[in-house]
Amino acid sequence: MSDSHLHARQTTRVAYLVNQYPSISTTFIRREIHALERLGHVVIRYGIRRPWVQVVDPEDKREESQTHYVLDLPIHVLLGSLVAVALSHPIRFLAAIRLAMAFYWNAGSLFRHLIYLAEATVIKRWSDRDKIHHLHAHFGTNSTTVATLCRRLGGPKFSFTVHGPEEFDRPIQLGLGKKIASSEFVVGISRFGCSQLYRWAEFADWSKVHLVRCGLDETYFDVAWTPPPTSPRFLAIGRLNEQKGMPLLMQAAAKLARDDVSFELTIVGDGPLRSTLEAMIREHQLQSHVVLAGWKTGPEIQSMIQQSRVLVMPSFAEGLPVACMESLALGRPVIATAVAGIPELVRSGVTGWLIPAGSVTRLCHAMTQAINVSEEEIVRRGNNGAARVRRRHDVRREAKKLSNRILGLPASDKRTSAVAPSPHDSRREIFPDDTAATSFVSSNTR
Incomplete structure (x- = not known):
């Protein structure tokens, strides 16, 4: 042929x-x-x-x-x-x-x-x-x-x-x-x-x-690593609605401010709860701590992640947020709730902090830990996350899986083998990938 x-x-x-x-x-x-x-x-x-x-x-x-x-x-x-x-x-x-x-x-x-x-x-x-x-x-x-x-x-x-x-x-x-x-x-x-x-x-x-996982491309994988800031700067990304849990994040910010904790929080996104969040900022006098930044372009979000210490995602329901992948790919650990597919990417003590959904107390505790841990620990968790995202969420590898399915080829077809890790990436994932459940292809399940 x-x-x-x-x-x-x-x-x-x-x-x-x-x-x-x-x-x-x-x-x-x-x-x-x-x-x-x-x-x-x-x-x-x-x-x-x-x-x-x-x-x-x-x-x-x-x-x-x-x-x-x-x-x-x-x-x-x-x-x-x-x-x-x-x-x-x-x-x-x-x-x-x-x-x-x-x-x-x-x-x-x-x-x-x-x-x-x-x-x-x-x-x-x-x-x-x-x-x-x-x-x-x-x-x-x-x-x-x-x-x-x-x-x-x-x-x-x-x-x-x-x-x-x-x-x-x-x-x-x-x-x-x-x-x-x-x-x-x-x-x-x-x-x-x-x-x-x-x-x-x-x-x-x-x-x-x-x-077939959502993937990132070279705009995230071929970026020079930048050290996280020493300042306690948090970033949250998501639509401003109930599902994303942003009011709970505002309550956590208010508690940190009452305890005289120094921190900055920027929230990227917009939605029906914007006026509610603005009112909470005024009520709790968080103007010097919290900024509602609205929607940003892809390059702007990437820059904001690099300028932050940790990404915070207090969602009550999700699929598997792309923002988590983007943050980890750039070496920034994530505080996220243990819902849906998030625990497949965020691991407490490894790539970030995994917390129960709906708990202001646990969210505050994780944010306080993120402020107080050493720079080396932030870097370690960020590097673990970057390695895991590269292993699991390279769009070239995932698109090849999808291409195989569209063409009716086996997932492991040698002509579309997985993308090898970059030789310039010294970060190595320290826990194994989860294996798939057995395929159920048989003559009586078609």
């Missing part, structure tokens, strides 16, 4: 479907797309709608210019697409209506699911036009509903990545089991995430569940 023929077999035309893309919180999708493109795949971007928040990062602006948005189309074009697919593929269209109704019975919104069906007809026609061989959706919510309906209409085979926590909060309403059954495969971003997919998939579909 010629090299050119072999190369042709190993690449294909893939479409990515995301509800809102790009956005400040989906840089991991952009990295994954770029890594697939470097592997030789042609990747077309489809979005349901444009981001609610204006895109400011130059990389994201380029992604937005390359993305086709369904809801940019006038309503008459959407309806025309619905009619055209109904007339050209009536049997498939009726099957898709039945599936939309099955989703509706669990979710309770017929109109919304008819809209999803109209959107699916657009994705079907775009996929035909763009000669798409495989469709991959991120998040098991409406984007995957559209991908599932598109497949029922005769569109390309599809897969999807589930991040959590929303999919695991509403698995029945989202029809998660039906989506897994209709897909070629489904991706969990952590061992915890995969376990939740097993919960809601039929046992016969367990073989479809695969682990």
Whole structure:
């Protein structure tokens, strides 16, 4: 077999479907797309709608210019697409209506699911036009509903990545089991995430569940190491809503201030609780301690991590936060709650401090420890974290896993072997990687 023929077999035309893309919180999708493109795949971007928040990062602006948005189309074009697919593929269209109704019975919104069906007809026609061989959706919510309906209409085979926590909060309403059954495969971003997919998939579909972690690229791995500041400077990154636990972090800051502890806290992000946090800053006189910085670009966040001593994540629910990976990759340990996939990355005494969710006392204790431990201890935990992230979250390695799944190759295919650690990286992970559960591929589980 010629090299050119072999190369042709190993690449294909893939479409990515995301509800809102790009956005400040989906840089991991952009990295994954770029890594697939470097592997030789042609990747077309489809979005349901444009981001609610204006895109400011130059990389994201380029992604937005390359993305086709369904809801940019006038309503008459959407309806025309619905009619055209109904007339050209009536049997498939009726099957898709039945599936939309099955989703509706669990979710309770017929109109919304008819809209999803109209959107699916657009994705079907775009996929035909763009000669798409495989469709991959991120998040098991409406984007995957559209991908599932598109497949029922005769569109390309599809897969999807589930991040959590929303999919695991509403698995029945989202029809998660039906989506897994209709897909070629489904991706969990952590061992915890995969376990939740097993919960809601039929046992016969367990073989479809695969682990592909969110990854970082050379902008984090090829950065010169900088020593952490000696000043007690904390950074928190996340949307300002209840789920991220930011009011609890503000309570912890107030307690530290009352105890005359010297510290600085910068919170990057925005959201519905901003006015609440501003009021808490005024109430507890934290103006000299806490700054609400709003959203920042990727390079700005990277710089802010390097200027901080420790990242703090007081979340009540998560998937596996990319901010944790970014902080550890740059050698900054993390204080985080023991929820979802976080304990797979953050280990107390090794890469940071792992605390129970919802405890102001334990959060204060961890922040106080982070202030008082030696610089050598901060460096040690940061270096351990950097080694673990390089081992587990290199986007080149993870994209190759995803590429293998898309192409139907074994995960360990030698032609797409894992990326070797950088010879310049002297940091070594001091605890072993967790091994995967046994694959459930067999003739009676297909």
